[in-house]
Amino acid sequence: MEAKYCMTCGSALAEIVIDGTPRKACTNEGCSFVHWGNYSIGVGALVMKESRVLLVRRAQEPGKGYWTNPGGYIEQLEPIEETIEREVLEETGITAETTRIVALRDQPRGIHNVYIAFGMNYISGVPTADGVEVDEAGFFSLQEMETMKVADLTRWLVDIAMKQGENGLHRDRHPIVPLSGQGLFRI
Structure with missing residues (x-):
């Protein structure tokens, strides 16, 4: 528009x-x-549990029928870490904590989209689809994903998350100066 x-x-x-x-x-x-x-600005979660990645099957377009990592768009006044934690909980019933930024995708177009993928620690819960945005959810191994209809971006993100271990930009919980209200990530 x-x-x-x-x-x-x-x-x-x-x-x-x-x-x-x-x-x-x-x-x-x-x-x-x-x-x-x-x-x-979109955000995506890479929640790992016992060498498996949390994936959801999209119940709506875009991507209906494809398996993707959980995610969504940030709200105007919501800190980005809270956004991804909320999206994972809403879509899957899983409680997870943001630990680091794993990857970033830049997509210039009519509405310029930036997508930030976060590595997250699994805390609790059993994967349960919300029945609106997603119709299935679960933790899957790389071997299981080979036979699934996984979206290309998700395949790329899972590859990065599996290969980089704990590397990435981590939350700076103790910056050298107080920067209240700002989400800070650093190497």
Whole structure:
């Protein structure tokens, strides 16, 4: 969807060039709103238990019928670590804790999508599909996945998670300066 009106004052937007890139900006001289583009941030979980990975089978499009790692989109005011922990619990009934960032996928398109995959520690629960977004859930080995209809991105993420062990960007629980309200990850 193309932005046509200012989200601050409601005036019409017009195309201007900022740093060589066409942008939509407010036509009201008293307003400085610029529409910088359309973006979405998705998160995915790689929850491991005894050399098996938690997967869900999609019950809706996109990807209906494919096995994927649990995930979803971040909410505007929700910290990203809480988002992925909530999504895993909602989709599978599994309680898991975010430990590190395993991989990142950048997908520039009409709505630019960034997807961040998190390694997570299994805490508790038995995989149970939510019956809305997913119709099956379980922990699966690489051998079992060979005969399953696993989405390509999930295959890539599982390969990374299995090969990198505990490597990745880990939560910085004790930064050198207090940065309240910010999710911090570091090598």
